[in-house]
Amino acid sequence: MIEWSRKNRVVLNPDKCKELRISFSRNPEPFEAVTIDGNEIEMVNAAKLLGLTISDDLTWNAHVNEVVKKTSKKLYCLVQLKRARLPPSDLVIFYLSCVRSTVDYAIPLFYHALPQYLKNELVRIEKKALSIILASMSYNNACEILGVTPIAEDHSLLCSYLFHVVLADPNHKLNSLLPHNDHAEYILGNNRPFILSRVNTNRTNNTFIFSMARQRNASSHKS
Numbered sequence: 001m002i003e004w005s006r007k008n009r010v011v012l013n014p015d016k017c018k019e020l021r022i023s024f025s026r027n028p029e030p031f032e033a034v035t036i037d038g039n040e041i042e043m044v045n046a047a048k049l050l051g052l053t054i055s056d057d058l059t060w061n062a063h064v065n066e067v068v069k070k071t072s073k074k075l076y077c078l079v080q081l082k083r084a085r086l087p088p089s090d091l092v093i094f095y096l097s098c099v100r101s102t103v104d105y106a107i108p109l110f111y112h113a114l115p116q117y118l119k120n121e122l123v124r125i126e127k128k129a130l131s132i133i134l135a136s137m138s139y140n141n142a143c144e145i146l147g148v149t150p151i152a153e154d155h156s157l158l159c160s161y162l163f164h165v166v167l168a169d170p171n172h173k174l175n176s177l178l179p180h181n182d183h184a185e186y187i188l189g190n191n192r193p194f195i196l197s198r199v200n201t202n203r204t205n206n207t208f209i210f211s212m213a214r215q216r217n218a219s220s221h222k223s
Helices: 002-007 061-083 088-104 107-113 116-133 139-146 151-168 208-222
Strands: 018-020 042-044 046-049 052-055
Touching (some): 052 061, 061 088, 061 116, 088 116, 107 151, 107 208
16 A cells, blocks of 8 residues: 555655554454554554444444434534524425435445444434424324435435446446346246345345345345
8 A cells, every 4th residue: 555655646644544454353363563654553443434434343333423423413503493493394404404414424335234223323313303393293293294204214215226226327336246137047936136145244245235136136026
């Protein structure tokens, strides 16, 4: 990396560079510290990359915690707007553009890998926002009255939309990651659009491509 940076005239700042080691071994082998011009790079357990918090164990707890912190500040602004007597229609616009957009950011990447308790944390953000806009009303009724798609349903739709885009565009960056098509010679009741290979870890099985291909196979079987 350092040699590549020098050849391509990219200056690395040792104070801003971080080292993130990802390993699932119970007894990981020791590595020499990464240095830049004699300066040792700080090793961290999590680092931000394009707005996502990546942890060294590839779980999403740290990222969801960051989302909760960011949205908490914006929910305070929502409270102030409510006190200023803005109509619910304007409050919904603020929620969708400033709060929900933060939660939705890059959601297809990690949504299927989230355990249920982290998904509940994201739902709790929306419930809190809608309770501010329409107090003393149930979550489902508030979604219906305000015209807000429930966040869990919205996340599923976002994942489905992206997968459809990947399928439709052979030049899409993710298209090459799709499993092989199941081109069966005979049309049988158990045909599937994709041939899914067996994987040894839930981490791989819960990735965006595997999860959406599995859903597509299941929906094809039902139809």
